[in-house]
Amino acid sequence: MSTEVGSRDIEVITPEIPIELNRENNLEQITSLPQHDEDAKVELASEFVEQAPLKILKDVVQPGELKELSWSAGQSFSGKAIKPSVLVVRGLKTGPTLCLIAAIHGDELNGIEIVRRVVRNLDPMEVNGTVIGVPIVNIFGFTGNTRYLPDRRDLNRYFPGNPDGSAASRIADRFFTQIINHCEYVVDFHTGSFKRNNLPQLRADMNVEKVREFVGHFGSVAVLHKSGHGKSLRAAATREGIPTVAFEMGQTGSLQEEYVESGIKTIDILIRNLNILKRFRLWFEPQPVYYGSRWVRVNSGGILISKVEIGSKVEKHDILGHIINPLTTEETEILAPFNGRILGIALNQFMLPGYAAFHIGISSDTYTMIKEEKSQVSEDDESDESDDELDDETEEPENGESLQAGEEEFH
Incomplete structure (x- = not known):
């Protein structure tokens, strides 16, 4: 899910951030930061104390x-x-x-x-x-x-x-x-x-x-x-x-x-x-603050040819790329299963079925739908830990939840 922190200037040191509690996912979400008069004078903090070694x-x-x-x-x-x-x-x-x-x-x-x-x-x-x-x-x-x-x-x-x-x-x-x-x-x-x-x-x-x-x-x-x-x-x-x-x-x-x-x-x-x-x-x-993300996986082996760039905003059913069979003329489309933004992308490379290709930050208008559809996914699908190393920093970068390109429940 995404929301946005409103325009702000760095004159604000500790902003008062309005908080709205989303009970569905128990996440406290930033809604906006206060607006400021562009013509206001910058008041620089001047009271500093010399610090010790x-x-x-x-x-x-x-x-x-x-x-x-x-x-x-x-x-x-x-x-x-x-x-x-x-x-x-x-x-x-x-x-x-x-x-x-x-x-x-x-x-x-x-x-x-x-x-x-x-x-x-x-x-x-x-x-x-x-x-x-x-x-x-x-x-x-x-x-x-x-x-x-x-x-x-x-x-x-x-x-x-x-x-x-x-x-x-x-x-x-x-x-x-x-x-x-x-x-x-x-x-x-x-x-x-x-x-x-x-x-x-x-x-x-x-x-x-x-x-x-x-x-x-x-x-x-x-x-x-x-x-x-x-x-x-x-x-x-x-x-x-x-x-x-x-x-x-x-x-x-x-x-x-x-x-x-x-x-x-x-x-x-x-x-x-x-x-x-x-x-x-x-x-x-x-x-932009995204409260949900998923990796889109490929269903066919071959060579990935991406059609979108990092940071692109995509809509459901947009073509993200193709899997090319290097030995035939066969091409398989990879479609966006929901609206969002490309936060991560695999380089064009050889892929096997199940490889993660596109990491999409989920837009707020589709988050609820995906949460509902996710309840239909089997426990085995949810426990998939093969994404554990896709991102360096998180436990299960996609929380064990990823989507096969073209999965029926998202069409």
Whole structure:
């Protein structure tokens, strides 16, 4: 389901968000933000207090300083200490502590460059509060060009970790203890996985009031409500009272400059709206918030040829693409089963029946219908967990619920 956050300017630090409770799905939904007079003068906050030095990672960062530190991730197979970089910007004046982290999955490059550029370009003398950047969390996966740890575990399934647990759990515990516990807000960067491309979007638990408020500071980027895997970093940090979102964009294995630039602009809006940097007036398009999504699967094997682009709005029965049989002239259409927006898309590739091709954020006018039709789906269909790795960040990215292209109940 989608709704929209109305136009707003980043002069508003903590907006009063009208809330309407949707009893059907028990989700508290943002309906709109208050409108503001475009001609009103910007009133900049001027009452700041000088802040003390920051003690972190067995070091001290002075006010007005940018310092490169490292956290202890563990040891290599040879017993050598592994210490990935941490960039800390400590402003002169008090303010929030924002943490930007990337590459929990080692093959996701876009977030690495966003974190690096954002933090390196900050002037500590102009910062209020603190910005902590960790460009590469999973250094093991990064150096091995893989999303996983050396034991093939997904690090984002082990937070907040256990100091006496598995290798993955110990790494998660160290990172959570050494870094996340210093944060007041967290942005966790991800990309699509396994030859899939994601529209820039926030994944956020919109049932949590602090998370809703945090999401309202990002401008017009799309938002998809997901509670997330219980042991993902996002879910674990949110449980500890640290508002955390996953920022998805692009695909694995390559650095996509257009997504990097877009992400940097969005984080700049966030930083200014949190008053970490001096604010100025900006006006945004309404912020779409989707409370439901589904993957559309193919029913035939062959080569996928997409006909829609990432971010496109689609209507029921629109042609999303075709499956081409490489040995014959046969083509099979893939039709949109409902209205919505393309949030994720598989790259053109070989596909088997059941492969997920298009991730659609569900529009509000069709959400109720889909909920009703979903009650007709068998328990076996609902328990399908094959989508577990389609998105990097969620437990079952589509909640185990996906649609076969052309399924009868949606026609």
